[in-house]
Amino acid sequence: MAFDAGIFLKTPDLESFDNLKKEELVLLAKELKLVFKVSMRKQIIKNLVIDKLVDAEILGEEALELKVENIDAFKLKQLELEHELKLKELEMKEIEKRKEDEFKLKQAELEMKERLEIERKEKEDEFKLKELEMKEREKIKEDELKLKELEMRERLEMEKLKIEMVKEESNTKVQSKSDYFDAAKNIRLVPKFCEKTVDKYFPQFEKIANNLKWPMPYWTTLLQSVFEGKAAEIYSALPSEKSSDYDTVKQEILKAYELVPEAYRQKFRSYKKFDSQTYVEFAWEKEDLFDKWLTSKKTDNNFDNLRQLMLLEEIKQCVHSELKTHLDDKTVESIHDAAVISDNYTLSHKRSFKSQNVNTSSGNYKNQSTERTDSKPVPQNKSQSSYNMSSPNFNLKITIVLL
Structure with a gap:
């Protein structure tokens, strides 16, 4: 049965009191409202309780015999101090633990604040992003609206223009509806x-x-x-x-823009490789200039047209500058036409080209002709001509050096 301090004080018993344990003495001391520490020795608490019970006349003076007075006072004080020191250490540990708990709590609060601040910034950024998206959408809608307005204006202008054109058509009656071009x-x-x-x-x-x-x-x-x-x-x-x-x-x-056939020919002939170019790039440019020259002369990828073009260029390199200029001014389609025009030009200008040397890229050519003073031109004997350029048996080899 558990010890009840109140019941014991109502019916105190000296023998039972002497057999009380320390825990029971502590309960009894608390009931008597004594000032003590639980860490005190049992005998010291017992002595305090005995003094209180005798003073309150709950127990007789014979209870004083149960007190133990032979304990060394110094040792007792030392024990009490040790107990107090331990109590203080415990209190310090509790204080440190409380401080540590407070620090952890503050740290947790700071982390919570930081987390809340980060979440707040993220929400603000998200809100700003949404605002920007909304503004962009509004701008796109405005642009679309403006574009539609422009389209509507263009349509209206086109309709007005059509109406005016129709009115003009109906007034003048020059063009029929089938021939109308907007x-x-x-x-x-x-x-x-x-x-x-x-x-x-x-x-x-x-x-x-x-x-x-x-x-x-x-x-x-x-x-x-x-x-x-x-x-x-x-x-x-x-x-x-x-x-x-x-x-x-x-x-x-x-x-x-100097894009006539002669300009293309000159560009093709005079184009040289740059130091910064590769040979592949140079060949491509050279080929492109050659194609532009052929296109301007409308050769249409026809071998005979290409043949005539190269022969015409060759004969122009073999005549003097005035005759070459004259041939350039004429629309010459074949080497035969060039030869006829050259003969007519020579006769009309009374020029002699005997023993004239014309320097070209392939060497020096000597064109010999005899100046005639007769009013009637004498036809040339084919058997006497060793250089008949219009003859079908004549083969002229043309080498186009690109590199």
């Missing part, structure tokens, strides 16, 4: 003009015009809307009757 509508389909690639522009334009079946009388009208720089100046300087002719406009502009 130039304003097709202007946006005209390729952009670039002064650096003039030689490639006209084939591109002609291809588009033929595919879209644009009437040729309107070609120059469409072209003048994209001309710039030197091309615009040339077109503006042309008379009205020539400015409406596509071939004339094309030739004048190509001539202005």
Whole structure:
């Protein structure tokens, strides 16, 4: 049965008191409201309780005999101090533990604050990103709206233009509906003009015009809307009757940019390799210039046309400069035509080319001819001519050195 301090004080028994354990004495001391420490020795607590019980006349004076007085006071004090020291150590440990717990709590609070701050920043960044996305969407919508407005305006302008064209058509009654061509509508389909690639522009334009079946009388009208720089100046300087002719406009502009056959030939012949070029690049450029020369001369990949072109170039290298200039000014298609024109030029200008040396890249050629004073030209005897260039049996070897 558990010890009850209240019941014991009501019916105290000296023998039972003497047999009480330390735990029971502690309960009894607490019931009597004594000042003590649990860490005190049993006998010291017992002595305190005995003194209190005798003073309260709960036990008689015979209980004083149970007190033990022979304990050394110094040792007792030492024990008490040791007990107090241990108590203080325990208290210090508890304080340190409490401080450690407080530090951990503060650290946890700081971590929580940092986490909350990071989450707050992330949410702010996310919100800003969403705002930017919303602004971009709004901007895209605004751009789409503006684009639609522009398209609507263009449509309205086109409709107005069509109405005006229809009105003009109905008033003048010059063009029928089947022959009507809307130039304003097709202007946006005209390729952009670039002064650096003039030689490639006209084939591109002609291809588009033929595919879209644009009437040729309107070609120059469409072209003048994209001309710039030197091309615009040339077109503006042309008379009205020539400015409406596509071939004339094309030739004048190509001539202005030095893209005539003679210019291509000169570029091909004079083009040299740069130090920064590889031989593959140089060969490609040389081949491209040669192809442009052939295209400008309209050889159409025909061997006979190519043969005549090379023969014409060769004969021009074998005559003096004035005759060469005269041949360049003429539209010469074959070496036979060149020979006839040269003979006529020689007779009309009364020039003798006897023993004249013409230096060329392949060596020195000597062309001999006799100046005639007769009014009637004497036909040349074929048997006497050792150099008949128009003869079909004549074979001329042409070597094109690219590198």
